[in-house]
Amino acid sequence: MKAHVPPFLSVKPALLTTALLATFTMGAAFAQAATEMPSGEHASADVDITQPIKAIDKLESLKNEQKLSLSIPKFQHFTTSNGVPVIFVQTKQLPIVDVDLRFNAGSARDESIRKQGFGLASMVADLLTKGTRDLDETAFAEATEQLGIELSSAAYKDQFVVNLRSLSDAEHLDPALSLMSSIITQPRFDAQVLERSKAQQVLALKQMMQNPSYLASTTFSQTLYGSHPYAHSPYGTQQSIPALTRNDLQKFHDTYFVAQNATLSLTGDLSLSQAKQAAEAITQALPQGKPAPKLPNPTPIKQSKWVHVDYDSDQTSVMIGQQGYRIDPSAKGIQRGTDFSIGNEVLAGSGFSSRLMGKVRKELGYTYGIYGSMTPMQAPGPYTIRFSTRNEKADEAIAATLQTVNDTLKQGITAQEFKLTQESLINSYPMGFASNAGINGMLGVLNFNKLPDSYITDYINRVEGARIDQVNTALRDTLTPDKFIIVTVGKPDIAKKSQLQKLK
Incomplete structure (x- = not known):
């Protein structure tokens, strides 16, 4: 039975590979979650998600992958x-x-x-x-x-x-x-x-x-x-x-x-x-009126700060982040955003292969999930890393998060991480065109922010053309851990000698 694909999408076997890999990875994730305790501790027999899935080798149809071809509808x-x-x-x-x-x-x-x-x-x-x-x-x-x-x-x-x-x-x-x-x-x-x-x-x-x-x-x-x-x-x-x-x-x-x-x-x-x-x-019945005035720039954050909200809970909710960047419709600004998104996917993406997920969740077992994202807006929007953890592990989880960010900025992402993330972003991109609502949502963002059509039409070319040195530069130029705002909500056990105590 052949699946129906809209005429403006021509999806090659590379996308099928990604879909199957995602299916297997999800299966592994659910299997892993089933062995975990509510505390967040994990069993010693966790599935090693860094290893290849042997079953893929049995699928002969996936051995001759071709480059993804995507026909974007006319704007x-x-x-x-x-x-x-x-x-x-x-x-x-x-x-x-x-x-x-x-x-x-x-x-x-x-x-x-x-x-x-x-x-x-x-x-x-x-x-x-x-x-x-x-x-x-x-x-x-x-x-x-x-x-x-x-x-x-x-x-x-x-x-x-x-x-x-x-x-x-x-x-x-x-x-x-x-x-x-x-x-x-x-x-x-x-x-x-x-x-x-x-x-x-x-x-x-x-x-x-x-x-x-x-x-x-x-x-x-x-x-x-x-x-x-x-x-x-x-x-x-x-x-x-x-x-x-x-x-x-x-x-x-x-x-x-x-x-x-x-x-x-x-x-x-x-x-x-x-x-x-x-x-x-x-x-036609709308009055002419005037465009809304430009929003002011926020006051820049000069140093890191820890803010705690006491809350009666076994878990501590954590948000870490900073002021990010505004929407920039220039070619340079759009490429910078693409470069940063590649690097951030390696550092703090939603997949199990991200560095924060690998360190804070898999290796240390402090949380079920940890994610980081940038939200560009008319004025500089926020960059945030979010997770929840047991109160007694909050201090260590925050320290591990900050250390992972600093290590990534210092060492950069690897060529293997870069290549895998490029392929993942490229192969998942066509799914945004799978429905009218998905397409129209893209158009709404494009039109409201006065972005050029190339923001959407050239996305794959931008990802393919990105260089690892540019990606690492985008990460280092954007993220400033020495100015991170750290918010905790709960009853975290913060040691007297913790670095957080110095940020009050």
């Missing part, structure tokens, strides 16, 4: 009559259209409307899909249900996203587009619904404050960013949410939901002409 650019930039990709495999509308209006803009108005963007997102000028909450829900559409909104730190998924025939798509246009231009912001949503949000925040991972995340952001807009959580606080008013929501909407502050992406079963009509239907 078509146009601008609506009121100036909204649009990227469109035509796909005909399914009668579906995905729409991604973004505004430069995330939680970083909360205080531009109300001082200490944390959670404002999130509350706007919550109420946006709970009624329009002509439809109350119940009627709106019935309309979306009858059309069989998915219409959602979400606020992040940097951006506000409205998504629509609908069948592509005019009978369903036209009223769906009309409904989407209504929520972004004529939101109801019903006072009673707002009060209920605020009460629900406060209750959710009380529950979230019982989550050590959330406590670690909010403490880390506050310590890392200080007075910068990135310092606060998009969800707001138990104190800020009750103070928000309908006028605050309306002012936020009127300020940022404008054509000059929007980008639009479309993927699906439409012609270019139909896509242009759809884009007009969504955006």
Whole structure:
């Protein structure tokens, strides 16, 4: 039985190799996890994940690997009559259209409307899909249900996203587009619904404050960013949410939901002409307005610091990191990001072959998982390493993490690690094009951040063309362990002579 692959993807045996390897590795991982104790200690008979899988040698079809060939769908650019930039990709495999509308209006803009108005963007997102000028909450829900559409909104730190998924025939798509246009231009912001949503949000925040991972995340952001807009959580606080008013929501909407502050992406079963009509239907009622002002740079961190939050738990949640870099659409900036991602995958990737996973999890048995990632944003975003461990092992686990980072920066990654990571990133890349939603999500990021098409279309070439010396340089230029913020939440047993004690 031959698997169906969309025409714009031509996946060669190299991808199959990776998929099978991933399957076997997952099996080994589950087998390993089954032998572990809740404390995190592991049995002596662990599967050695550094060794080749002998069964692969039995698969004759994998011995003649060919280079991966990927045909990326055509990106078509146009601008609506009121100036909204649009990227469109035509796909005909399914009668579906995905729409991604973004505004430069995330939680970083909360205080531009109300001082200490944390959670404002999130509350706007919550109420946006709970009624329009002509439809109350119940009627709106019935309309979306009858059309069989998915219409959602979400606020992040940097951006506000409205998504629509609908069948592509005019009978369903036209009223769906009309409904989407209504929520972004004529939101109801019903006072009673707002009060209920605020009460629900406060209750959710009380529950979230019982989550050590959330406590670690909010403490880390506050310590890392200080007075910068990135310092606060998009969800707001138990104190800020009750103070928000309908006028605050309306002012936020009127300020940022404008054509000059929007980008639009479309993927699906439409012609270019139909896509242009759809884009007009969504955006034509948006006022021109003004683009949101550039966000300020955060104050740089000058030295490492340890911040502890006492929490009654057998485990300690740990976050370690620093201010990273901003989104850079230049060719040099894009290549630097690719180089860093290769190096970081070796150091702190999600696979069992990463150095942090090998040291802190497999060798020392201090945690089930440890991962590190960079989040570039409009202003320098955070680089974070996260894990949880037993209280009595927190000090040693943090020390092992920092030592592994420092050793990697000093010694660099090896040629073997470099080659394996290149192949892994290249072979997994086509999976991002496996669905309309995946494609449209890429387009949304591309359009919002004003990145060139080559950011997506030349990714494999950038990875293939990367050099190990450039990758190691990107790691050393980016990561600064002497300025790491270290956050612990729990009851960790920190020795009096621990290096952490000097960072209080």
